[in-house]
Amino acid sequence: MDANRNALPNIPIALLVDKGAVLIPSGTVTDSTGVVTGVLSIGADQSNRTITVTATSGTRTAQLPVQVTGAKLSASGVATTVAKGKTGNRIVYLLVDNSGNPLKSYDVVASASGTQTKSGKTDAAGEWVYTYDAPSVDTTLVITATVAGVTDTQTVTVGSTAVDPVTTTVRSASVAVSPNVVNVNAVGTTTVNKVEVRALFLSASNIPIKNVRVWFDLGGDKNGIGGTLDSTSPGQLLYSDVNGVARTTYAPGTRFSPKDGVTIRACWSATDFAIPADGGSCPNAVTSTLTVISESLSVSIGTNGLLGLGTSNLTYVQRFAVQVVDSAGRAMVGVKISPSLDLLRYYKGFYRSDGSAWTRTGNGNVYPRSYTSGLPVPAAAVFPLLSTTGTVGVCDNEDLNRNGVAENFLDSNEGVVVPEDQDLSGNVVPLKQILEPRKADVTVSVEGADTTDSSGIVVLKIEYPQNVASWVRFSLLVAASGVAGTEGRASYQADLAVLAAAINNLLADPPFKISPYGTAATDTYLRTNPEGQSGWLCTNPN
Incomplete structure (x- = not known):
């Protein structure tokens, strides 16, 4: 634009991107509206990172950071306590994309409190194994692994292997498999097809419970499908972490299953228990199922x-x-x-007549650059654009991990514990969080x-x-x-x-005239839970 903010056509503009991204511009000069556009893709690199888009015209330059997210790193087989001097302790890391597909050949670096630094690459199944030796003195090891722009931190106590029993009552125990459909592993090939198994334990206040004892098995493998759970090879119980989560991975064998033909069972208890035979008696148990597929x-x-x-x-x-x-x-x-x-997001707004039909509109979102605590929203965050939804308010699903439980979690962006029910839509008597949109x-x-x-x-x-x-x-x-x-x-x-008939009938209000989620403008903040799942959550219930 010129000094009077008039659009200038035919102005040369060069668009550049870095960090392996690809940008296809609409042209090399501005159009009649003074605009050059471009289609940006992340390229072959699926790691989390910030891409910088640079526009240059003559001596003038403007830059826009674009945050790439979606790579997720999880750790399984983590012992929260190991004996002094014990060698060969293993942690299995799994790197997947936003759809749960494994990411192979990504560089990994891990260390234990700054020592025993090791590096490698994720294998065809997206996995990498870190082994470490426990010191001969009582201490605490902070084990950190970084890959594809994602960091996972685990805390291991070195000393007595006795872990205090859990004193908090477990209100909710669940086990989830992601994804719940997996390919067979062919005979004689490297095991590349795996799924993540995750058990979650919560108190009556939806607070995660640490140190719940867990043993995963196949619930007796009634269909004879077979396969292996990574956590069973050490022959030791797992313990839920500070997020109330115990993890492992399941790798199928060569047989495919009926729908939901493989059962994953999580035996659990507040205290140590004898490891049961596959499908045998255990103190408490929760199950989930998956399907193993083979036909092309x-x-x-x-x-x-x-x-x-x-x-x-x-x-x-x-x-x-x-x-x-x-x-x-x-x-x-x-x-x-x-x-x-899956319900991805909900909208806030209303319909009004434009003289020929009902049109959707609203009061939009407000994206503060700082949280209410005063901390800034991450500089690399890409604030949503509303060009595809007009002026309606756009709010991501509050149930970030899709487990159906209204939880409090530690937001990694602001560093505080927040409820998933960010707009307090459930703030009625008696107080109870309500997740929007409702699954039903x-x-x-x-x-x-x-x-x-x-x-x-x-x-x-x-x-x-x-x-x-x-x-x-x-x-x-x-x-x-x-x-x-x-x-x-x-x-x-x-x-x-x-229904088109409802949109075109100006003689009657359409049943969807007012959004059931509210109409008011809403402050919207980026929230990320400990599992790396993010969303722009709205805070105004009206």
Whole structure:
């Protein structure tokens, strides 16, 4: 722009990026509106980092930092206490991307309180093993591993191997497998296909409980699928960490399973217990399931874009076709389909008439550069743009780890403990956190059989109250039993659809005229939990 803020066309501008990123500019000179745009991608490097976009015109330069996130590092098999002088202690690190796919050939560096520094690269399964020796004196080791811009810190006490029993009552115990669909490992090949197993223990106040004793097994392996859990080889109990979490990894063998055909069991207790046989008696237990797949097929999902009414006339229904084919593109019959639904974010705002139809609008978000404590929002944070949603308020799902529990967690950005219910929407009597959007705001089900017909198709539907329409963005994921590779799953993302007749009828207010999540402008802060899961969470419940 010139001094009068008039757009200047045909001005040469060069756009540059660093750190392995790729940028495709719209041109080398500004258009009639004085703008040059570019499409930025991270390139082959999936590590967390800050990319700098530099625009140069003559002697003038402007820069914009863009934060790349998504790489996640977890540690399993961590003993919270080891004996003095014990050698060969192992920690298995797993590096995955935002979708849970392993990241291989990334440089790792780890050390124990600044000593025993070792380095290497993640293997084909995204794993790297750190071994260390315990000193011969009582001490505490802080073990730090860094890879792909992510750092994991574990604390190990060296001395007496006796760990104090847990005195806090465990209110909630759960075990989760991520992802819950994994490929077989072929005979004679390196074990590359693995999933992370995570047990979580919480008190009545949703506070994580440390030092819960845990033993993972296959619950008797009733289907004979086999596979190995990394934590079983040392033959020792695991202990939950300061986040109430105990982790391991599961690697399937060569057999594929029925849907949910592999059971992962977490035996647990507040005190030490004898390690049971696989599927044997244990003090307490929680389970989760997964599917091991092998057949090389392809899955896709789509819709005709039509919206109907539910049988009660109170809901909207949208249908989707899931199609499964073999490597030659032929329809596959009898393949079982498993759908799952994730609510990514919700919107705040309202509809108003523009004279010809109802249009969605609102009061938007406010993104303070500092938290209420006075600490600045991380300089590398990329503040969201609202160009795709107009002026509605945009709020990420408050349930950052998607475990369905309204938790308090240590936010790594501000360094304070905060509730997931950031907008205090549940701040009623009696006090109880409520996560938004509610999981029950949208349901998914199978119409008819859940196995593919002669055309290789299964029909799914999502259903939701009419007042929620357009105020939630969802992701519909489908997995096919026996389907290998990334093509064994497919996903579909969109905002919940609205009925065109309701939008075009200015004689009646649409049922979704006011967002059920509020209409007020809202301060929105970047929050990151100890597991590295982030979201821009809104703070105004109105």
